Amino acid sequence: MNKFRTISIVFSMLALIGFNSCDDDDVESPGAAIVGPGTVYTRITANGNLTSLEAALKIATGDLPNILEGTGPFTVFAPTDIAFNSFAESVGYITTDDITAGEALLADSNLDLDVLSQILTYHVVSGTMEASSFTDGTTLTTLSGDDLGVIVTADGDVQIQDATKVGQTNPVSTVTQANNYADNGIVHFIDKVLLPEAAIEALNFDTRPTLIEWAAGTEDLSLLASALDKAGLADAIAALDTARVLAPNNQAFEDLFDALGDDYSSLDDFDNEVEISLLGEILLYHVLPPANASIDLVVGPAVTLLEDNLVDVIADGTGFAFGDVTATTANTITAGIDAKNGVVDIIDKVLLPQSALDFIALLGSDDLATTVTSSPQLSILAEALTATDLADAFADITNVQDTTATNFSYHMPATVFAPTDAAFTDLFTALGPDYTSIASFDTDEEKELLSEILLYHVVAGKIASADLEAGMVTTVSENDIEIISVLGTDNFVIGDATNDVNANITTPDVMARNGVAHIIDKVLLPKSAIDFINDME
Incomplete structure (x- = not known):
């Protein structure tokens, strides 16, 4: 051959x-099957995701590459390049177009190479420990003489905890790629640079959690953390230079769900744009920005990050309570928790701005269908809605419903011009002796016409009488009606396709959850209805 x-x-x-x-x-690599896997140092230098670790080992004091080439055996927790960049950024280095933060750190001529050696040897443990051998709660002694903690999660992930541990934030390093075998040990890739106590002190490294880390890492604030994520505010809170966050505990959120009613049992029920926007307003109402370069509390009104809103700071004898637009104050459970970018006070109530109370009141009000059908002078309109299968549509005629949820958004409310029973009687008379009631509309063509007439009375948007303006308005039926100002008055009448008899508003501003109804004394007729009447003659 x-x-x-x-x-x-x-x-x-x-x-x-x-x-x-x-x-x-x-499983060992093909090359390892032929020539052997090499040392743990070889495994590090051969991987393109560990270039910063390789460079750090070469420049640190103590001849660390030679040590890792030795007999061992060693278990090495190897921070990836991404982990090194995050660490470098946390101690003040920046990434530019030419160099990463990790590269900038290692290129710094003032870098303390003894401290670097302490950090690197803190990632090495004697023995060969596969990922499956780690036990939750185990303590590992490193080559630097310092200890690491082992956490095994319910999902089986292996996490390593260093000296920066703070119970509320648990800033662990997770093993992202396990069991890279070597002749003299094993290498596990991790996503965080581990720091011993001596390095923390030497670097003056701020181990305090941030405001958002406090929320994310505190069990009793888990609903607050989830709410911040849902409202899209987590990054904004994390980016604050300094602030005071009044943090409602989980029970406070459960109490809020109860106040909102049966449709709200969890954050999942905030499932449309309006509800999520409201949730964001509520959360921002709990953030007090610095005043005069201080975040210390002072008795009296405090401006929140939600513009034009105030939280009342109240001295309660032992500390502070907080008042909102309700009669119930929030008591402090844990005060003055120190965070890297501010202070956290855990409180026992979700504070509510006026917009939240308005929403709660809105939830308790009737929708347009209920409002219309419950009025004695609108019984024929109610019958017509049922006959045309529009009763449900009238409830939220212009709203967009999330098909995965039970709630409407209330985001696009409607205005209904509601003809009285007398107005419908006049319509029947105009149509002739064959039309004496809604039941007379008994063919498909007549029901379609009746449906078009009803939708001709609905305009998208909640327009109170004070907001009416003269001009043409397009209805839900895609036909125009005319809002006509009555000369010399503040009143308006409504013009339709008849161009002769206008409708008077007899009762304005019947408010509903999803809009407003104005009761009128005439059934408005679109062009199609005029044509139908003319064809009958």
């Missing part, structure tokens, strides 16, 4: 072995 063909076949076989092996981190 041709020697070049033989070599080609060998390389092809090796390639196939490699392709079939790369999906399993616990």
